[in-house]
Amino acid sequence: MPSPIVHTTLGYVLYRFVRNRAPENFNPVYLSLPLVLVFAISVSLLPDIDSAAGVLIGDFGKYHNNATHSLLVGVLVAFILAVITRLLVKSGFWFWFVVGLAGYSLHVLMDYFTFGGRGVMLFWPISAERFEAPVKLFYGVRWSESLLNPVHINTLVTELVFVLLIGMVFLVIDKKRTSAGKNTRLSNSLE
C-alpha cells in the first residue's frame, strides 16, 4: 500500500479537477481551507481507517486492508458522506457523492497497484477474493516492518518523486493559465 503521501497527493489532484465544478454556494472555506479540498483529501485517506484498531494494540497491519479496501464499500461510504455533507451545506448531493466515490476508489486502486501487499478485496462483500495488479506503480509501505526500517527509504524516495512530478504538472498548468489570463487582459485593454 502506498503511504498517506500518495493518497493525500491524489486527493489534491481530485480537488484540482472538481473545484471549479462546485457551485460557490456549497464550497465554503473553513480555517482558510476550501471544504472541497478537505473533503477530497479526507475521503482519499479514509480506507486506511482500518489501521486505527491495530494502532491501539501496537500492530499497524493487524486489521489493515480488509473490508474498507473495496470499491463496493466505497459506494456505500460515498453515499453516507454525500448525505451528511448535503445536510451540512444544504446542496450538492451528487457532487459530494461523485467526489467521495472518486477519492475512495482512487485509494483502493492505488493500493491495488502497489508492491508487497496480499492484494485488495475489490468486490467485498460479494467476493472475498484478493486482486493484485500485474504492473505496480508504487513500492509501498511494509506494514509488518517498522516505519524506520531502511526498506522504507525506497518507499519515501519513489513517493516523493511522484509528488514532485504531480507538483511540476500543476506548476506548468498554473503558469499557462496565468499567462493566458494576462494576454486576454492585454488584448481587452487594447480594444
Ligand SMILES: [Zn+2]
Ligand atoms: Zn489503503
